[in-house]
Amino acid sequence: MTHLHKQRCTWAQSSLMMREYHDNEWGVPVKDPRLLWETLLLEGFQAGLSWEIILRKREAFREAFAGFVPERVAEFQAADITRLMGNAGIVRARAKIEATIKGAQIYLAMQQQGEGFSDFCWSFTDGQPVQGTGNDSQSLLSATVSKELKRRGFKFVGPTITFAWMQAVGIIQDHRQGCFRRQECLDATTSDPATALTSASGGKA
Numbered sequence: 260m261t262h263l264h265k266q267r268c269t270w271a272q273s274s275l276m277m278r279e280y281h282d283n284e285w286g287v288p289v290k291d292p293r294l295l296w297e298t299l300l301l302e303g304f305q306a307g308l309s310w311e312i313i314l315r316k317r318e319a320f321r322e323a324f325a326g327f328v329p330e331r332v333a334e335f336q337a338a339d340i341t342r343l344m345g346n347a348g349i350v351r352a353r354a355k356i357e358a359t360i361k362g363a364q365i366y367l368a369m370q371q372q373g374e375g376f377s378d379f380c381w382s383f384t385d386g387q388p389v390q391g392t393g394n395d396s397q398s399l400l401s402a403t404v405s406k407e408l409k410r411r412g413f414k415f416v417g418p419t420i421t422f423a424w425m426q427a428v429g430i431i432q433d434h435r436q437g438c439f440r441r442q443e444c445l446d447a448t449t450s451d452p453a454t455a456l457t458s459a460s461g462g463k464a
């Protein structure tokens with residue numbers, strides 16, 4: 260059976276782009292700290308929009324934000340904010356742009372204090388994915404993680420955004436029962452989670 264005819268999560272049927280994203284990225288455990296951070300930022304930019312819009316703009320985001328390299332983004336100044344606000348290829352929301360710059364500074368501060376971002380992200384589940392129901396848009400776990408992110412100073416990380424991010428990066432394994440990707444993502448976890456696909460992605464609630 261080809262991938263075209265395999266069972267998928269319902270949301271993946273909306274377009275070819277969403278199907279490819281679902282089949283190749285969503286739910287695969289991400290351990291790379293920079294990619295975890297990038298995904299969290301893109302989830303924040305998605306608030307109020309569809310994830311497909313963010314996917315279409317993802318490369319423009321990466322170019323505009325220096326590849327989401329925290330060391331570079333942390334040094335952005337007022338001129339960079341003006342530049343970004345004039346970039347039609349991204350979501351031009353000043354508060355989110357400023358939160359991204361602040362987020363880079365927080366990321367680096369955590370690193371300097373010996374708290375790696377990947378270790379932080381996966382610490383809530385002891386380094387392993389937890390099973391989702393396939394129907395939730397937030398959970399007690401995402402509320403807990405959201406609270407800790409906010410405590411560190413991150414913005415646009417409410418429980419719903421955090422839940423979608425955790426789904427996307429495989430911390431919450433939420434491919435529905437019957438979806439052909441469910442077992443594949445579980446296998447990626449149990450085989451070698453440290454070297455699982457580290458693609459920048461976003462989540463579907």
